[in-house]
Each structure stands twice: as C-alpha cells, then as structure tokens.
Amino acid sequence: MPTEPLGAALDRVRAMLLDPERLVRAVAAGRRRGHTVPWRRAELRYVDLKTGRALQVTTYDEAQAHTRNSAVGSDAAGAVDELLELPFGNWHVDTLDEVVQLRVTKKGEAQVHTKPREAGSDAEVAVRREHDRAKPRLLPVDDPVLRAVGIADHRGQIKPSRQSKYRQVDEFLRILEPAVDDAVETGRVPRPTPTRPLRVVDLGCGNAYLTFAAVSYLATVRGFPLQMVGVDVRPQARQRNTELAASLGWDRQLTFVQSSIEAATVPDPPDVVLSLHACDTATDEALARAVRWEAPVILAAPCCHHDIQTQLSQAEVPDPYAMITRHGILRERFADVLTDALRASILRQHGYRVEAIQFVGSEHTPRNVLLRAIRTGAVSGSNVAEEYATMVEQWGVRPALASMLET
Structure with a gap:
C-alpha cells in the first residue's frame, strides 16, 4: 500500500474528528515504533448534553476508562489536538460517508485506506448522540x-x-x-x-x-x-x-x-x-x-x-x-x-x-x-x-x- 506524509494524513483525520454532524466514532490504538503512549486506546464520539453538543473522549489505561466531554469549538479542537500529538500507531474513523483507517509505518509515514459507507449500513443508528448510553457490545446480550x-x-x-x-x-x-x-x-x-x-x-x-x-x-x-x-x-x-x-x-x-x-x-x-x-x-x-x-x-x-x-x-x-x-x-x-x-x-x-x-x-x-x-x-x-x-x-x-x- 502506498504511503504519504504523516502530517498531511493526520490533518485529514483532524478535520473528520472535528465534524460534529458527520463523525460516528473514532478509535486510536497501538503505538508507533520506539514510542510509548499513556493510553492503550482512545474512543471519540459526539454526545448531546443539556449544555449542548460535546465531543466525548474516552481513554483506557490498564485498569479503567476515563471520560472527558469538551464543548464543540475550541475545547473540542484542543482535545483532538492533544490526542493527535500522541504517537498512536493506528486511527480508525467512521463517518456517515466513509470509513478511514490510518496506520503509521516503521518509517513514520502514513498508510491510509478509505472506503465509502455501504448502502444500508447502520451508521445513522450508530451516530445517536445520547449521553451515558450503555457501551455497545459487538455481540448483543441476546445473541x-x-x-x-x-x-x-x-x-x-x-x-x-x-x-x-x-x-x-x-x-x-x-x-x-x-x-x-x-x-x-x-x-x-x-x-x-x-x-x-x-x-x-x-x-x-x-x-x-x-x-x-x-x-x-x-x-x-x-x-x-x-x-x-x-x-x-x-x-x-x-x-x-x-x-x-x-x-x-x-x-x-x-x-x-x-x-x-x-x-x-x-x-x-x-x-x-x-x-x-x-x-x-x-x-x-x-x-x-x-x-x-x-x-x-x-x-x-x-x-x-x-x-x-x-x-x-x-x-x-x-x-x-x-x-x-x-x-x-x-x-x-x-x-x-x-x-x-x-x-x-x-x-x-x-x-x-x-x-x-x-x-x-x-x-x-x-x-x-x-x-x-x-x-x-x-x-x-x-x-x-x-x-x-x-x-x-x-x-x-x-x-x-x-x-x-x-x-
């Protein structure tokens, strides 16, 4: 798969993360070669609070999850920039239009794969903004x-x-x-x-x-x-x-x-x-x-x-x-x-x-x-x-x- 400069690829990811209407969910995980990250995983989505829409960032360490809500605008941009500065090795971003996977290579370049959302996908359901809803499981309890x-x-x-x-x-x-x-x-x-x-x-x-x-x-x-x-x-x-x-x-x-x-x-x-x-x-x-x-x-x-x-x-x-x-x-x-x-x-x-x-x-x-x-x-x-x-x-x-x- 061809590579591209990491900075340019992360700029595109940033734009998707800061779109409160189109972002469904994003996940950052792994680490780049020779680096460490404070979290084993970070998940992002937008939620609707009484005070308005906010970017919810949930980070996972070895013991528990930590949730932080940042109002749309400069607060959300600051939260996103903090995460993008960390040397995560992989980003997976779901939007209403497309699914983007970014992997950082050993040489510090980006491999990016983008595919359109399949017709009839559940993206519209997944983008619900309720705050504090139960964490979705990949297999529902009634499976x-x-x-x-x-x-x-x-x-x-x-x-x-x-x-x-x-x-x-x-x-x-x-x-x-x-x-x-x-x-x-x-x-x-x-x-x-x-x-x-x-x-x-x-x-x-x-x-x-x-x-x-x-x-x-x-x-x-x-x-x-x-x-x-x-x-x-x-x-x-x-x-x-x-x-x-x-x-x-x-x-x-x-x-x-x-x-x-x-x-x-x-x-x-x-x-x-x-x-x-x-x-x-x-x-x-x-x-x-x-x-x-x-x-x-x-x-x-x-x-x-x-x-x-x-x-x-x-x-x-x-x-x-x-x-x-x-x-x-x-x-x-x-x-x-x-x-x-x-x-x-x-x-x-x-x-x-x-x-x-x-x-x-x-x-x-x-x-x-x-x-x-x-x-x-x-x-x-x-x-x-x-x-x-x-x-x-x-x-x-x-x-x-x-x-x-x-x-």
Missing part, C-alpha cells in the same frame, strides 16, 4: 451463541457469574475486528466470498466459547463467508462443540477436529490463527504451526509459562538479576514476561510485525497479555536477532518456539 455457551440465561440476560466472560468475549472481538479488517483491506487476506471464504483456525480451542463468538461476529454480524476449524486434543471437546455447532446451524462453516496442535490438518492454509489460553508450550506449538502456514494474522493469548520458568530455576542468573529469580512469585512473573518477549522476537525474525497488548483487565484474569502478529514478509533487522541471541545467552534459556521452528 443465541451466548445462551448456547452458557454466558447468557434463557431470557437473554448475562448471568451474574459470567459477566467477566462476556467482557472477555467483547474485548477479544474488539481485537479480532481491526486485525481482520486490516488484513483484508491491505490485501494480505483475500476479500471473503462464498467461493473463497475467510479461513480461521483456533488451535487448542477447549470449550470454544471464543470460537463460537468469533463465528457469530464474523459470519452473522459482519456477514463474512467463513470456514472455521477448532482443534483440541480431547475427544469430549470435539463431540460437545460439534453438537453445539449443529444446534446453531453452523455445521457447514464451523467444524471441530480431535488432534494435537502439531498434527492437526485443515482443508486450506488459514488466514487467521487463534490460540487463546493454550497452556505452556501448547502456545508455542500453535505459533509454530501458524508460522509454517505463513498465516497473515496470528492472535495468541498465552496461559501458563512453565517451560522458561523451570529453565530459570536451573540456570545461572546473570548479575545483578538474582534478586528477581530468588523469589518464586517474582521468578514466575518474570518468566511470563521473558517468554512472551522471546516469542515476539522469534515471530519478528520470521517476517511478522508483533505487538504485545492487554487482552482484558487484570481484575478479570492475570493471563491478560495477547500477542498480535501480522505477517509482512519483511526481513527483520540484524539488531532483532542480535538482541534475541544476547538475551537467551545471558539468561541461559532455550525457548520452545525456537526449537520447534528449527525442525
């Missing part, structure tokens, strides 16, 4: 799949004990949505058609509540022709999930196979590979399969990290870091960070752009890191391999993913 997987009750209400699961489903879909859209718009994945559907594989799917949620969102909400396969080693998981897919009428677009991740076969190389909370080196097996498939999009939320943790307990720790590994709980948390950092580096060396992002809030689960990898095919710089080699040598560890990709 049949939520009842099927036990998150909602028979009345279509989220069960009190499953609120965190519902939140996890929503956050996962909010990560999946832009990843798929970007892959399609940039041509990394062909635009889904009945003869060439979007191909998704979930490795280590377990009870598959996120698998089912992905099918409902991608196929029903978004209308993508879809071919999805769930893989799990347990025969009872395959039987349960297959019966559930049939009860939802999805047995043609969603299939389940009983297999180890390493031995799993799928009809066609996937466009998107998911691995959500696969234990320990099962995540590495999933990443290795995805790399061998050259999957354009990988979303992996690791679970436990016993492999590197065990190696750290047996290795000679470099000075002065023994104070970290001396205590079991600190060694465990450091192993989590080190494992995922090494995984990200290995993926970069195999032609992927990688981000480690928060999946859900830590109040819902401590396993809340997700690796989002987009295949670019670009050769990583020598510094990436050098940093990786230095890290594994100093800590005396051997990542399972590295061993798997050497075979």
Whole structure:
C-alpha cells in the first residue's frame, strides 16, 4: 500500500474528528515504533448534553476508562489536538460517508485506506448522540451463541457469574475486528466470498466459547463467508462443540477436529490463527504451526509459562538479576514476561510485525497479555536477532518456539 506524509494524513483525520454532524466514532490504538503512549486506546464520539453538543473522549489505561466531554469549538479542537500529538500507531474513523483507517509505518509515514459507507449500513443508528448510553457490545446480550455457551440465561440476560466472560468475549472481538479488517483491506487476506471464504483456525480451542463468538461476529454480524476449524486434543471437546455447532446451524462453516496442535490438518492454509489460553508450550506449538502456514494474522493469548520458568530455576542468573529469580512469585512473573518477549522476537525474525497488548483487565484474569502478529514478509533487522541471541545467552534459556521452528 502506498504511503504519504504523516502530517498531511493526520490533518485529514483532524478535520473528520472535528465534524460534529458527520463523525460516528473514532478509535486510536497501538503505538508507533520506539514510542510509548499513556493510553492503550482512545474512543471519540459526539454526545448531546443539556449544555449542548460535546465531543466525548474516552481513554483506557490498564485498569479503567476515563471520560472527558469538551464543548464543540475550541475545547473540542484542543482535545483532538492533544490526542493527535500522541504517537498512536493506528486511527480508525467512521463517518456517515466513509470509513478511514490510518496506520503509521516503521518509517513514520502514513498508510491510509478509505472506503465509502455501504448502502444500508447502520451508521445513522450508530451516530445517536445520547449521553451515558450503555457501551455497545459487538455481540448483543441476546445473541443465541451466548445462551448456547452458557454466558447468557434463557431470557437473554448475562448471568451474574459470567459477566467477566462476556467482557472477555467483547474485548477479544474488539481485537479480532481491526486485525481482520486490516488484513483484508491491505490485501494480505483475500476479500471473503462464498467461493473463497475467510479461513480461521483456533488451535487448542477447549470449550470454544471464543470460537463460537468469533463465528457469530464474523459470519452473522459482519456477514463474512467463513470456514472455521477448532482443534483440541480431547475427544469430549470435539463431540460437545460439534453438537453445539449443529444446534446453531453452523455445521457447514464451523467444524471441530480431535488432534494435537502439531498434527492437526485443515482443508486450506488459514488466514487467521487463534490460540487463546493454550497452556505452556501448547502456545508455542500453535505459533509454530501458524508460522509454517505463513498465516497473515496470528492472535495468541498465552496461559501458563512453565517451560522458561523451570529453565530459570536451573540456570545461572546473570548479575545483578538474582534478586528477581530468588523469589518464586517474582521468578514466575518474570518468566511470563521473558517468554512472551522471546516469542515476539522469534515471530519478528520470521517476517511478522508483533505487538504485545492487554487482552482484558487484570481484575478479570492475570493471563491478560495477547500477542498480535501480522505477517509482512519483511526481513527483520540484524539488531532483532542480535538482541534475541544476547538475551537467551545471558539468561541461559532455550525457548520452545525456537526449537520447534528449527525442525
């Protein structure tokens, strides 16, 4: 995709953000290479207050959301300029006329994709200006799949004990949505058609509540022709999930196979590979399969990290870091960070752009890191391999993913 100067592209985004009649919603997320941002995400929309229309900016840190309303005019312009000055890596802007996606490249230039609103879209509904309305969920609470997987009750209400699961489903879909859209718009994945559907594989799917949620969102909400396969080693998981897919009428677009991740076969190389909370080196097996498939999009939320943790307990720790590994709980948390950092580096060396992002809030689960990898095919710089080699040598560890990709 061609690039253009970032300043000019952001000026166009600014004009759209400051149009209180046409803006539906805008989202800023990610960060530019070599920079940090104070928020993991910022959302903008206009609301009607008693005092008049205002730009509502909601920013999300690691723990909570912060909302600020700025009156249309100079106050709103100031709020927009503050956000545009931050080194966000991506902007997604919906207006009544068009959808604009801006991504900042490694060189600090802008890749911009613009498409017109589809006829009959729900933009007019989405632009409602009510203040303090409930946050829209990508899957409504009465979606049949939520009842099927036990998150909602028979009345279509989220069960009190499953609120965190519902939140996890929503956050996962909010990560999946832009990843798929970007892959399609940039041509990394062909635009889904009945003869060439979007191909998704979930490795280590377990009870598959996120698998089912992905099918409902991608196929029903978004209308993508879809071919999805769930893989799990347990025969009872395959039987349960297959019966559930049939009860939802999805047995043609969603299939389940009983297999180890390493031995799993799928009809066609996937466009998107998911691995959500696969234990320990099962995540590495999933990443290795995805790399061998050259999957354009990988979303992996690791679970436990016993492999590197065990190696750290047996290795000679470099000075002065023994104070970290001396205590079991600190060694465990450091192993989590080190494992995922090494995984990200290995993926970069195999032609992927990688981000480690928060999946859900830590109040819902401590396993809340997700690796989002987009295949670019670009050769990583020598510094990436050098940093990786230095890290594994100093800590005396051997990542399972590295061993798997050497075979």
